[in-house]
Amino acid sequence: MPAVERDSGQASPSFEREAAKRVFAAELREVRVQFKEGEDRKSPGFILFPTGERANRIFIVGTLTEKERRGEQNLYYQARVADPTGTFYIMAGSYQPDAMQQMAMIEPPSFVAVIGKPTLFEGQSGATRVSVRAESISVVDAETRNIWILDTARSTLKRIESFGNTEDSKRAREQYNTDLQIYRKMVYDALAQMKI
Amino acid sequence: MDLTEAVERISHKMESKGKKVERSKIESKMRLLVEDFGVNMAEAERTVMNDLAKEYSVNLAGAQNADRKEIGALMPGEWVTIEGKCVALIAPPSPAISQTGILADTTGAIRFVVWARAEKPPMEQGRWYRIESAVVDEYRGAPKLNIHSGTTISPVDQDIPIIPSMHRVAELRPGVASVRVKMIQEWEPSHPRMLQTGLVGDASGIVKFTIWNEEGKEKLQPDTVYSIYYALVDEYAGRLQLNLSSALYLPEEGDIQVWSGEKIVGALVHIAPGSGLVKRCPVEGCNRVLSRQNYCSVHEIQKNFRYDLRIKGVLDDSERACNVLFPCELVESLTGIRLEEAIELAEGSPLGMDEVFFRLRDAMLGRYFSCTGTEIEDRTILKDCQWLAYEPKELAALLNRAGGA
Structure with missing residues (x-):
């Protein structure tokens, strides 16, 4: 930004969109902490990554391996998207009409990019599961998938390297007692399988 | 404080009194005090100045007025x-x-x-x-x-040569400044008394300039580098601009790099409604996007609209979600869909203009781009944009980083 545009001190009244964080499936699967920032009913909800960063929205690219239409009155799609480390569980319901219509047109297997909000669910067995409510899902190519792996590796390494120095990572250390070595290896393995 | 600057100041002061003192002499006196005796810089400067004044029989009283x-x-x-x-x-x-x-x-x-x-x-x-x-x-x-x-x-009765220090455009503050810039854009004057207005820039940023119609004032020539001395830097609505009424500006030989805008590398995570093929109000100077019924919020129904192609979206680099606008030329060059083809598509499809929206969405949403642009009111107007390419070199670097612990 050019510094000639000086901060006039007036906060923009328009709301600021939350950035989409990059995370591998193997890390997202371990998420157990969900919280809200602020008291308001409309204040954004966040999950906390074990490597120490909050996320209200995530961006993932992987292979759509399975999709299933569910529900009678309230139609929704459930889908599985795989990355080199594991599987993301994607949902697209009538509250996300764009994503639902896009989902209807995509046939597995294909590379897809998903933008969505991660949420924690408690299953009937009492086990927690993280699923992603898709805001949009679109077909992409292998190159986009490769760029995403590098992008996500970079983001994850950055979190690992600054672990203990940020508010969110201090919180993650308390809540998860994170073993960084596991996540470093996850990143290494994800990158290593690309090397052909 | 810097020793060389102090030496320079002392030398200037002595010169203003008509005495030429070797810089090396001043410097060695300064170094003796500062380096060998650990005297602080301000005290050393004062001491050396007084020493020299005595040595050269100079009366400092007038110049060294306390206040x-x-x-x-x-x-x-x-x-x-x-x-x-x-x-x-x-x-x-x-x-x-x-x-x-x-x-x-x-x-x-x-x-x-x-x-x-x-x-x-x-x-x-x-x-x-x-x-x-x-x-x-x-x-x-x-x-x-x-x-x-x-x-x-x-x-x-004196004339000490003044060499104004040049400011970087990105570091301008309200007041008076001198800059070395290139004229990059000329705009329509918005006032009859205005001689010229537009943009100048250096490697650090760009800024609006205005020259008012006064005797002897000349226009800046496009793509020419100028040294501008003593321009007024005004702040208006949170933005700075250079008023050249007071300034002396001289064209210079050669060329300089000009700041090319903010760089954004990220994924296109959202394409907003109102993207794709749009109709614009043909009334001169209006250009508003019309509703589907060809209605302009100011000029009502406009049947002789003209078409435009654009994408309003969000580029996200995982730390910031940045509102961007891809203008027609960029949409055309990235997707290969030209405006005329988009019009044909819309006219030949039962979905109409939505057909174009879906095509663009399917081509671009969820992909990575590398762009530059200029931010105007919370939205970055992209000037240049490319599909981001996969870099095998980065893979090697990241593998090292991940395995290096």
């Missing part, structure tokens, strides 16, 4: 005494002001205002003056020197 301030160090709210050269005179904006312009010394420059009620004889451009008991205040964020009835102005 004389350097122009570069003036703060709002102070009563001050300065010595400065009148480097510019500007037509007074109001009859309450008898004279206004810029006073400069070797440390900086400041806007001055002589109030009509003060009844002072006018200053001449190019001459030095001693101004006693003036008041510094702030006008629209810029420091200003007020000369009132209690101020005394006396001509000083």
Whole structure:
């Protein structure tokens, strides 16, 4: 930004969109902490990554391996998207009409990019599961998938390297007692399988 | 403080008294005190100055007036005494002001205002003056020197060469500044009294400039590099602009790099409604996007609209979600869908203009781009944009980083 545009001190009244964080499936699967920032009913909800960063929205690219239409009155799609480390569980319901219509047109297997909000669910067995409510899902190519792996590796390494120095990572250390070595290896393995 | 600067100042002061002293001599005196005796820089400078004054039989009393301030160090709210050269005179904006312009010394420059009620004889451009008991205040964020009835102005018979220090555009603050910039854009003057307005820039940023219609003022030539001395930096609605009324500007040989905008590398995570093929109001200067019924919010139904192609979206680099606009040329070059084809697509499809929206969405959503652009009111207008390519070199670097622990 050019510094000639000086901060006039007036906060923009328009709301600021939350950035989409990059995370591998193997890390997202371990998420157990969900919280809200602020008291308001409309204040954004966040999950906390074990490597120490909050996320209200995530961006993932992987292979759509399975999709299933569910529900009678309230139609929704459930889908599985795989990355080199594991599987993301994607949902697209009538509250996300764009994503639902896009989902209807995509046939597995294909590379897809998903933008969505991660949420924690408690299953009937009492086990927690993280699923992603898709805001949009679109077909992409292998190159986009490769760029995403590098992008996500970079983001994850950055979190690992600054672990203990940020508010969110201090919180993650308390809540998860994170073993960084596991996540470093996850990143290494994800990158290593690309090397052909 | 810097030793070389102190040496420079001492040398200047001695020269202004008509004595030429070798810099190496001043420097060795300074070094002796600072390095061998651990004297602080300010005290060392004072001591060396006094030593030399004695040695060369120079009387410093006049020049070393205790409460004389350097122009570069003036703060709002102070009563001050300065010595400065009148480097510019500007037509007074109001009859309450008898004279206004810029006073400069070797440390900086400041806007001055002589109030009509003060009844002072006018200053001449190019001459030095001693101004006693003036008041510094702030006008629209810029420091200003007020000369009132209690101020005394006396001509000083000297001419110390002043080399104005150049400012980087990105570091401009309200006040007076000198810049070395290239003229990159000329706009329609928005006022009959305006001679020229547009954009100038250097490697650090770009800024709007204005030249008012006054005698002897010339326009800047496009794509030409200028040294601009003593321009007024005004702040208006949170933005800075250069007013060249007071400035001396000289064209220069050669070329300089100009800041090309903000760089954004990220994924396109959202394409907003209103993207794709749109119809624009044909009324001159309007250009608003029409509703589906060809309705303009100002000019009502417009049947002779013209089509445009654009994408309003969000580029996200995982730390910031940035509102962007891909103008027609970029949409065409990225997707290969030209405006004329988009019009044909829309006219030949039962989905109409939505057909174009879906095509663009399927081609671009969820992909990575590398772009540059200029931010205007919370949205970055992209100037240049490419599909991001996969870099095998990065893979190697990241593998090292991940395995390196």
